[in-house]
Amino acid sequence: MIEWGLYNYWVVIFLMMTGLYVVISRGNLIKKIIGLNIFQVSVIMFYVSMGKVRGGTAPIDAPGFEIYSNPLPHVLMLTAIVVGVATTALALAIVVRIGEEYGTIEEDKIREIEAEEHPN
């Protein structure tokens, strides 16, 4: 694996920038939330790849295995995944209500409607 170097960080950075770009550039709120998810997943990959120990096995106590991968980052990411699910569910719930109130989930159209209704 040596020849690959620190390729996992390149994957993480690529995913992260993809996510951030989607959040910034897309006007559709659902697409923004997808971008947000990609962004979160990149950090989850960062942690998980960090815990890998070369030649290490799953951290279960068994005879004949001396080197274990670090389980702590995985456990942390279990929590981060739950946080991600909760954020996504809440975001989608708010988007559903925005869709009902405004009749659209495109950000620029929402802005137009808001500008007409509340000039402020």
Add this chain to the structure above:
Amino acid sequence: MIDALWNLIGDDLPALQIAMPLLTATVCVIVRRPMLAWAVAMFNAWGAVVNASILLYRVWTRGTISYVEGGWPVPWGIELRIDLLNALVLLVVTSICAVVLVAVPRSIANEIPREKHYLFYATYLLCMTGLAGMTITGDAFNIFVFLEISSLSSYALISQGRTSRALTSAIQYLIMGTLGGTFILLGIGMLYMMTGTLNLVDMADQLALLGVNRTVLVAMACLGVGIGIKLAVFPLHTWLPNAYTYAPAVVTAFLAATATKVAYYVLVRFAFSVFRINLTLDGTHGGALLMTLGIAGMFAGSLVAIFQDNIKRMLAYSSVAQIGYMVVGLSLANEHGLTGGLVHVFNHAVTKCGLFLVLACVVLRMNSTRLSAFAGLGRRMPFTFAAFVLGGLSLIGVPLTVGFVSKWYLVLGALDAGLWPVAVLILLSSVLALIYIWRVVEVGYFTAPPEDADEVAEAPLSMLVSTWILIGGTLVFGVWTSLSAGVASAAARMLIGGVS
């Protein structure tokens, strides 16, 4: 009986501080009746104030408290670590929670449908859980988890506002907040990678041995951006005005006084206890950057506030300016400056929460927070408007109010650092605060209400009580400063002493 109980739980107060709001939130969901849920929440919130006071007293007399959860020893287990710094922040957060809760039932009665009230109380308590947890935990990853608990519940609370714009504000805050939270997570991951520990004290020791390298610098940057978003420091503040303007009135009062303050605490904690960097001397220019952003925030926030027609939005922009003061205090990195920043956490929480509660009274009776609704309010709702005037004076920083105390320390800190232009700028921006407060006072006292205006009653007693507790607080703590400034300066000495 009581002694036996005290023997059992007396040492477990730090854990109860987090566990009780979480458990009472579930009780609120189960009991479902609005007034019963409110009673449960009130019982818990005032209990939390007592708990936080005992903790502060213990820290003051006996020193730092360390509590391990689940019996796993530090640094492997999760530690709750309370020193003077977070004991003060904890007291602020719990007191604001409890005082605002008094005003909640009357205020949300015409903003949120009655069948959702029990969920409102549950979410409110969850938010309190997250904020208290962030404040007293000694574990880096725990900070992220509690941050997300408080953030998620605050998005949900904001989306309950009356207009449909509450929804768009909530989603805007959600997107910004999640980006911020994920940056914090990334920064913590890098620190974990370099130090192999998540315990903040252990992490600081390891970092001191390690010195500053590129990964640590990137971690600092990620944490800075992430916390900056949650703190709403000047260019990252864009979520704040909308979120504060369109949230239900009591939610604004609650969040304005707690969420950004806890984020400021986390910034101070990382800067002074974990990285232990000397902001003014090290090569990262972190201090200069924060000072520039803080000063820019002070002026940008106040200037925009002057031109707002909606008073709630005006106070939201004023919050951006006040966060600027706190950040300047931190960036001065000397004892007086940091004391000013920390004491402003206390003082601004009391003042701004009081002012937003005044707006909650106004919106309840006038159905609007636009400037036109304030016409003649000095005579129509005299007690409410008098509270606004006193709170406004404190925001400007008039002597005998709390605002003066924090500005005094900030100016002293700037002079100690030899930066007299900063001291002048702090005083100048106070003049801007005078302008935007005066606009409202002028309309309230010297403009007659419209001819066809209906009679309005004074705000309900429960809301007046909680407003006046806070406004009274701005006067009391403006004169008696040993609780706020005394603890803050001791905490600042401790933090500055830890910096290499």
Add this chain to the structure above:
Amino acid sequence: MISHLIPRVLSKLLIPLIMLFALYVQFHGDYGPGGGFQAGVIFGAGIILYSLLFGLDQAKEVFPPRVLEIFVAGGVLLYGGVGIAAIFAGGNFLDYDVLAHDPHHGQHLGILLVELGVGITVAAVMATIFFQFAGRGRTDD
């Protein structure tokens, strides 16, 4: 709704197995891979599969939203209750050692109850999220 015979018959066979598997993952979680999160999601998936095939209204009769709401809160209450019980047994918050006479049994009991709390909450939350989204806009037609 259109009656799809094959999925219905198959799911009638599958759903009990899914729920049984969820319980296996739940209660085997303290000695093998598994635990409350996974078990809760599997159980929730069983509920969701049921409501996909038999309709939301029938699913809501089997799993009334109000009961699910109590389960959401009850699971957290169980989790926190174990922590508080540990305090009253003389230990620190969530210190399972003191829950039974033997610390080993205490650990076993503690993690079992805590994971049960997690499992109940996760399953109920999954089903609630599905019901909320699926039920949206149905009142209009």
